[in-house]
Amino acid sequence: MERIRILVVEDDLEKRSAITDALSDMEYLQLTGKAASAAEALKIMEEADPDVMIIGALIPGEGYSLAEQISASFSQIAMIMVEEELKEETMRKAIFAGAKDVLVYPFSPAQLVDSIYRSHQLEKKRQVIRQEKTPALREKNRRGQIFTVFSTKGGVGKTFVSTNLAVSLAKSTAEKVVLVDLDLEFGNTALALNIVPRYTIADVVNEIHNLDQELMENYLIPHRSGIRVLAANAQPQMTDFINAGQIEQIIKVLQAGFDYVVIDMPARFHDLVDPAFRQSDLLMLVTTQEVSTLRNIKSCLTFLDSLNFPQHKIKLILNKAETRSEIKFKDVQAALQQDLYSTVPAEYRLVSSSLNKGIPIVQLYPRARVSRSFQKLTHHILGNGQEKERTGFLKRLCK
Ligand SMILES: Nc1ncnc2c1ncn2[C@@H]1O[C@H](COP(=O)(O)OP(=O)(O)OP(=O)(O)O)[C@@H](O)[C@H]1O
Ligand SMILES: [Mg+2]
Numbered sequence: 001m002e003r004i005r006i007l008v009v010e011d012d013l014e015k016r017s018a019i020t021d022a023l024s025d026m027e028y029l030q031l032t033g034k035a036a037s038a039a040e041a042l043k044i045m046e047e048a049d050p051d052v053m054i055i056g057a058l059i060p061g062e063g064y065s066l067a068e069q070i071s072a073s074f075s076q077i078a079m080i081m082v083e084e085e086l087k088e089e090t091m092r093k094a095i096f097a098g099a100k101d102v103l104v105y106p107f108s109p110a111q112l113v114d115s116i117y118r119s120h121q122l123e124k125k126r127q128v129i130r131q132e133k134t135p136a137l138r139e140k141n142r143r144g145q146i147f148t149v150f151s152t153k154g155g156v157g158k159t160f161v162s163t164n165l166a167v168s169l170a171k172s173t174a175e176k177v178v179l180v181d182l183d184l185e186f187g188n189t190a191l192a193l194n195i196v197p198r199y200t201i202a203d204v205v206n207e208i209h210n211l212d213q214e215l216m217e218n219y220l221i222p223h224r225s226g227i228r229v230l231a232a233n234a235q236p237q238m239t240d241f242i243n244a245g246q247i248e249q250i251i252k253v254l255q256a257g258f259d260y261v262v263i264d265m266p267a268r269f270h271d272l273v274d275p276a277f278r279q280s281d282l283l284m285l286v287t288t289q290e291v292s293t294l295r296n297i298k299s300c301l302t303f304l305d306s307l308n309f310p311q312h313k314i315k316l317i318l319n320k321a322e323t324r325s326e327i328k329f330k331d332v333q334a335a336l337q338q339d340l341y342s343t344v345p346a347e348y349r350l351v352s353s354s355l356n357k358g359i360p361i362v363q364l365y366p367r368a369r370v371s372r373s374f375q376k377l378t379h380h381i382l383g384n385g386q387e388k389e390r391t392g393f394l395k396r397l398c399k
Contacts, residue, residue: 003027003028003029003030004028004029004030004051004052004116004117004120005030005032005048005049005050005051005052006023006029006030006031006032006050006051006052006053006054006116007032007033007034007035007041007044007045007048007050007052007053007054008020008023008031008033008034008035008053008054009034009035009036009037009038009040009041009053009054009055009056009059009063009066010034010036010054010055010056010059010082011036011037011056011058011059011060012056012058015056015082015105016034016036016056018105018106018107019054019082019112020034021109022109022112022113023112023113026113029113029116032047032048032049032050033047033048033050036059036060037059037060037061038059038060038061038062038063038065038066038069039060039061041053041055041066042066042069042364043357045074045359046194046224046357046358046359049224050077051076051077051078051120051123052077052078052079052080052116052119052120053070053077053078053079053080054079054080054082054103054112054116055067055079055080055081055082055099056081056082057081057082057083057084057090058084063081063082064081064093064094064096064097065097067079067081067094067097067098067099068096068097068098069366070098071097071098072171072366073171073225073362073363073364073366074224074363075098075171076123076127076224076226077123078100078119078120078122078123079097079098079099079100079119080099080100080101080102080103080115080116080119081094081097081099081101081102081103082102082103082104082105083102083103083104083105084104084105085104086102086104090102100118100119100122100123101115101118101119103115143255143256144176144178144254144255144256144257144258144259144260144261145259145260145261145281145282146251146255146261146263146276146279146280146281146282147165147260147261147262147263147280147281147282147284147381148263148265148276148277148280148282148283148284149161149162149165149262149263149264149265149284149286149317150265150277150283150284150285150286151265151267151285151286151287151296151297151300152267152268152269152296152297152299152300152303153267153286153287153288153292153293153296153297154267155267156286156287156288156293156319156320157286157288157319157320157344158183158264158265158267158286159183159187159188159189159192159264160192160319160351161284161286161317161319161344162179162189162262162263162264162284163179163189163192163193163264163360164360164361164362164371164374165262165284165374165377165378166178166179166227166260166262167223167225167226167227167360167362167363168362168371168374168375168377168378169227169260169262169378169381169382170225170226170227171225171226171362171363172375172378172379172382173259173382175259175260176228176257176258176259176260177226177227177228177258177259177260177261177262178220178227178228178229178230178254178257178258178260178261178262179193179223179227179228179229179230179262179263179264180201180229180230180250180251180254180261180262180263180264181201181229181230181231181232181264182201182232182247182263182264182265182266182273182276183232183264183265183266183267184201184232184242184266184272184273185232185235185266186266187231187232187264187266189229189231189232189264190221190229190231190232191358192355192358192360193223193229193358193360194357194358194359195221195223195229195231195358197221197229197231197233198221199218199219199220199221199231200219200230200231200232200233201219201230201231201232201233201242201250202233202241202242203219204216204219204230204250205241205242205246205250207219208246208249208250211249211250211253212253213253213256213257216250216253216254216257217257225360225363228258230250230254242272243272244271244272244273244274244275247272247273247275247276248275248278248279251263251275251276251279252279255279263276263280269303277307277309280313281313282313282315282381283304283309283313283314283315284315284317284341285297285300285301285314285315285316285317286317286319287316287317287318287319287332287336288318288319288320288321289318289320289321289322289325289327289331289332290327291327294327294332294335294336297336298335298336301314301336301337301338314338315341315342316332316333316336316338316339316340316341316342317340317341317342317343317344317377318332318340318342318343318344319344319346320344320345320346321343321344321345321346322345322346329343341377341380342373342376342377342380343373344370344373344374344377345369345370345373347361347368347369347370350364350365350368350370351370361374362374362375
């Protein structure tokens with residue numbers, strides 16, 4: 001039996017010792033982290049990788065708001081709240097925050113251990129039910145949608161948009177999402193997700209003649225957000241070693257096994273990644289408000305047009321958007337003669353913190369403006385984009 005990993009978040013030393021002492025002799029329980037505040041807990045989440053969190057309601061940063069953040073970002077973790085007294089209001093708070101149980105201090109070691117086992121079991125059952133919800137038939141006839149995130153300009157945020165879009169899709173639906181790094185030479189998707197890739201697309205290419213969904217599954221790296229990742233092994237000579245036919249086959253196999261295939265692209269057109277364009281349902285074209293980027297994207301649109309790429313599939317994403325920029329959103333639309341499908345605000349401090357931690361911003365700061373823009377983008381995509389991004393006077397009119 002695998003040990004249940006536990007993270008304890010409590011600043012009161014007496015309470016914390018009561019909890020950790022009770023866990024110390026239990027063969028199937030493993031204390032993987034201790035924190036004294038909500039902020040500290042979030043910092044060590046990845047490392048502690050808990051199945052169960054025991055959270056003091058009175059910790060700095062407030063236990064219930066930590067619990068809310070955890071259920072939004074790490075829904076597979078069972079949470080137990082530790083309270084001073086049991087009141088109806090406390091119970092309601094715990095339920096709304098997504099906790100599985102509430103313990104009133106002081107409690108006995110046996111009560112604590114019992115609560116941990118039960119909460120863990122309940123969470124496991126919930127996960128099984130969630131998986132079983134997908135009928136076998138749908139599994140068989142699955143044809144996932146392909147969202148290709150592209151720009152001919154480097155550094156505009158393709159990797160940032162594709163990783164957060166993939167995680168946001170997984171959070172908003174109970175469906176299967178795979179993120180593919182097709183930036184074969186310089187891809188850094190794995191880094192953005194703090195993954196050390198055991199396998200990469202090169203391993204898949206080596207097996208291309210036997211490739212089916214089952215084999216593919218072995219090469220995908222699970223991320224704790226629930227998505228799977230097909231990593232690039234980012235070497236300049238990679239493009240000599242792979243051909244477009246292989247990329248096409250890889251995308252087809254992924255499409256058969258997943259509901260959504262999100263592809264992070266290199267910053268240029270290349271024959272190799274041509275199948276990603278041809279097979280995509282939506283082409284998310286990322287731009288920023290800079291003149292040089294707009295010029296570049298304008299040429300990119302002209303080139304796509306010359307290839308007869310279907311115009312209706314092109315969705316313009318304005319990343320690092322700033323309302324105070326000299327170039328306004330309506331200027332971007334006018335320059336590119338295309339409506340904005342989505343705007344993702346510039347938030348340098350939070351984005352850099354998310355990159356440094358290797359946790360996608362939609363998981364790390366789910367309530368931040370930039371994360372909400374991804375939720376909106378996701379709903380837009382899932383709702384087939386009925387709701388257009390409103391800009392300029394239209395936006396003011398509709399406020
Ligand atoms: N909305 C945003 N707000 C602030 N910074 C951002 C935002 N989006 C991306 N960045 C930053 O911009 C930089 C480039 O982002 P990213 O690597 O995603 O771009 P890219 O288009 O994939 O680049 P490349 O062409 O090299 O693959 C990163 O340092 C990232 O932190
Ligand atoms: Mg990139």
